[in-house]
Amino acid sequence: MAVIAIYSVKGGVGKTTFAVNLAWCSAAISRRTTLLWDLDAAGGAGFMLGIDPKKKRSADEVIARESDPAKLIKSTGYKDLDLLPADDTLRALDRQFDRLGKKKQLAKITGTLGRTYERIIFDCPPVLNETSAQVVRAADLIIVPLPPSPLSSRAFDIVVDEVKEQTKKHPPILPVLSMLDLRRNLHREAREQNPKWPAIPQASAIEQCAVRREPVGAFAPRAAGARGFAQLWTAIERKLAKL
Numbered sequence: 001m002a003v004i005a006i007y008s009v010k011g012g013v014g015k016t017t018f019a020v021n022l023a024w025c026s027a028a029i030s031r032r033t034t035l036l037w038d039l040d041a042a043g044g045a046g047f048m049l050g051i052d053p054k055k056k057r058s059a060d061e062v063i064a065r066e067s068d069p070a071k072l073i074k075s076t077g078y079k080d081l082d083l084l085p086a087d088d089t090l091r092a093l094d095r096q097f098d099r100l101g102k103k104k105q106l107a108k109i110t111g112t113l114g115r116t117y118e119r120i121i122f123d124c125p126p127v128l129n130e131t132s133a134q135v136v137r138a139a140d141l142i143i144v145p146l147p148p149s150p151l152s153s154r155a156f157d158i159v160v161d162e163v164k165e166q167t168k169k170h171p172p173i174l175p176v177l178s179m180l181d182l183r184r185n186l187h188r189e190a191r192e193q194n195p196k197w198p199a200i201p202q203a204s205a206i207e208q209c210a211v212r213r214e215p216v217g218a219f220a221p222r223a224a225g226a227r228g229f230a231q232l233w234t235a236i237e238r239k240l241a242k243l
């Protein structure tokens with residue numbers, strides 16, 4: 001079992017898009033039993049998979065009261081891919097972690113879920129608090145989407161420093177250029193400065209995920225965006241195999 005967190009302190013960098021598409025790659029390409037856990041109260045991951053939130057709100061109970069996650073987990077319609085959806089109750093998650101005072105509460109729950117799932121992928125909110133500290137302690141690998149700019153390396157270093165501040169021992173952190181458009185000079189520069197980083201192209205097919213409410217691989221498997229996520233997933237699996 002491996003836990004992969006898609007994380008950044010910045011908003012709008014592509015976290016949810018990465019989480020949904022990588023979870024789909026895990027299930028559809030690697031045929032791994034996969035759980036996508038939406039930790040962001042905004043609920044973008046569920047939306048992107050075409051799943052509407054329930055009226056009864058209880059996403060926090062899994063963590064705060066350790067109620068059985070199976071009650072909340074939904075199948076997505078894609079084989080081997082399940083979702084633990086978000087709702088408004090997650091807005092108070094940080095305070096609940098503080099109140100519980102158990103530093104590895106999230107890690108304990110993912111440990112139990114690991115009996116059912118081979119891959120657990122977190123879609124994280126753009127925060128730096130006890131919730132992100134719990135995520136870091138539970139994750140085997142952290143993926144950081146970075147929009148290309150000449151300052152991408154610096155932006156990545158800042159995320160790494162912030163993770164280090166929360167916990168001394170942290171899992172490997174993998175930077176990935178997000179929304180890369182090589183027609184733009186600044187993007188080309190960012191690419192040249194970080195030639196080894198994986199990259200996901202800026203692509204209308206990827207943008208369409210939120211409109212069609214499907215992962216790009218499900219409706220445009222030959223599109224550059226779908227290939228980008230498939231390659232990134234292969235790189236992630238390779239990295240996990242070496243851990």
Ligand SMILES: Nc1ncnc2c1ncn2[C@@H]1O[C@H](COP(=O)(O)OP(=O)(O)OP(=O)(O)O)[C@@H](O)[C@H]1O
Nearest residue numbers: 011012013014015016017126179201202203206207
């Ligand atoms: N590779 C891409 N090509 C085109 N559009 C993209 C790409 N990646 C993300 N987007 C678009 O950028 C916007 C932000 O993406 P997303 O919601 O995944 O970011 P986020 O980091 O999860 O944001 P938040 O911090 O608000 O949760 C969305 O409208 C999404 O469709």
Ligand SMILES: [Mg+2]
Nearest residue numbers: 015016040044
């Ligand atoms: Mg998001």
